[in-house]
Amino acid sequence: MGATRGRMRVGGFARLMVVGVMLCGGAIFSSQAWADDFIAVGDQPTVLVGDVAYLDADRFFSRYGLSSKGGAKADAWTFSSAWTTIELNADSRECRFNEQRVFLGSGVIKREQGLWIDRVDAEKLFAPLLKAATYAASVRPVRKIVIDAGHGGKDGGTRHAERKLNEKTFTLDVAERLGAILDQQGYEVVFTRTRDEYIGLKERAMFARAAQPDVFVSLHFNAAGRAAVKGVETYVLTPRHQRSTSSAASDASDHNVESGNATDPWNVLLGYEIHRALGKQLGAPDRGLKRARFAVLRLAECPAVLVEAGYLSNDQEAQKIATPAYRSEIAQAVATGIVAYANTVLSVLPRP
Numbered sequence: 001m002g003a004t005r006g007r008m009r010v011g012g013f014a015r016l017m018v019v020g021v022m023l024c025g026g027a028i029f030s031s032q033a034w035a036d037d038f039i040a041v042g043d044q045p046t047v048l049v050g051d052v053a054y055l056d057a058d059r060f061f062s063r064y065g066l067s068s069k070g071g072a073k074a075d076a077w078t079f080s081s082a083w084t085t086i087e088l089n090a091d092s093r094e095c096r097f098n099e100q101r102v103f104l105g106s107g108v109i110k111r112e113q114g115l116w117i118d119r120v121d122a123e124k125l126f127a128p129l130l131k132a133a134t135y136a137a138s139v140r141p142v143r144k145i146v147i148d149a150g151h152g153g154k155d156g157g158t159r160h161a162e163r164k165l166n167e168k169t170f171t172l173d174v175a176e177r178l179g180a181i182l183d184q185q186g187y188e189v190v191f192t193r194t195r196d197e198y199i200g201l202k203e204r205a206m207f208a209r210a211a212q213p214d215v216f217v218s219l220h221f222n223a224a225g226r227a228a229v230k231g232v233e234t235y236v237l238t239p240r241h242q243r244s245t246s247s248a249a250s251d252a253s254d255h256n257v258e259s260g261n262a263t264d265p266w267n268v269l270l271g272y273e274i275h276r277a278l279g280k281q282l283g284a285p286d287r288g289l290k291r292a293r294f295a296v297l298r299l300a301e302c303p304a305v306l307v308e309a310g311y312l313s314n315d316q317e318a319q320k321i322a323t324p325a326y327r328s329e330i331a332q333a334v335a336t337g338i339v340a341y342a343n344t345v346l347s348v349l350p351r352p
């Protein structure tokens with residue numbers, strides 16, 4: 001987190017891509033494969049509540065072999081199969097996907113004795129996690145990975161003042177550790193920075209675009225006003241027509257198309273796998289897979305994720321982050337998540 005993560009306008013660029021075809025890392029994404037398409041949802045009927053189109057969760061999830069438990073009086077509903085358990089709560093934006101905390105774009109509603117979910121959540125969150133193969137046309141195998149160590153130079157990021165711990169130092173350290181692991185596993189690794197220097201957000205994004213990677217991961221540490229807050233958050237780009245997790249109300253800019261939205265389904269899968277691996281490896285509180293329109297995510301041209309690997313404002317967590325052993329664990333977890341994502345991608349592509 002920190003002051004440098006402001007919003008940047010991309011002006012006509014995003015609009016230009018809607019009507020065209022864009023070249024991304026050698027693969028071509030047709031404009032038809034994203035933006036307002038509902039490939040998985042199809043023609044399932046929706047009802048408009050406020051400005052959100054809702055669909056019947058039971059009917060949607062049954063297509064993936066999930067059956068529901070819950071009732072007209074219950075607010076907590078579970079949809080499950082042999083492999084997957086999704087826990088939803090009426091009037092809540094928070095859910096559990098295989099016990100992992102995930103934030104929806106819109107609160108779930110109770111209607112006609114069932115639960116209804118935002119059509120965008122169905123298409124851009126649940127469908128990719130339930131059946132990635134649906135989106136095979138818009139992904140390519142993972143070969144090159146850009147690692148972005150957050151902050152640097154005059155921008156120190158967050159800090160633990162008493163202990164003199166700076167976010168920028170730890171993000172660079174974790175980036176190096178992560179790069180070494182991925183390099184050893186045969187991936188091509190590119191860093192946005194390899195020393196203590198200031199690089200603007202747009203500059204990072206443009207640098208990443210030029211490298212044409214298959215995955216972009218930005219590494220950060222967090223801070224909160226309340227010192228008790230600790231744990232791990234993973235961010236992926238907010239889909240079009242939804243508000244970000246931290247936004248209380250929708251905004252006109254929610255309807256903009258960002259270049260990062262071209263890979264919406266894969267952003268979620270990448271974020272989910274990394275967040276799951278962090279949860280397993282670190283044992284830190286699960287603060288959830290969240291949505292935000294951070295500049296590096298908006299401007300990305302490949303699946304992208306931003307990791308907040310712990311709170312420097314929490315004394316206990318800051319002490320852990322200050323140890324090389326814990327930073328290695330973070331790097332290992334992010335690598336594990338990326339490899340899991342890469343394997344999912346391989347499993348849906350036709351064999352060469």
Ligand SMILES: [Zn+2]
Pocket residue numbers: 001002150151157158167219220221
């Ligand atoms: Zn940061």
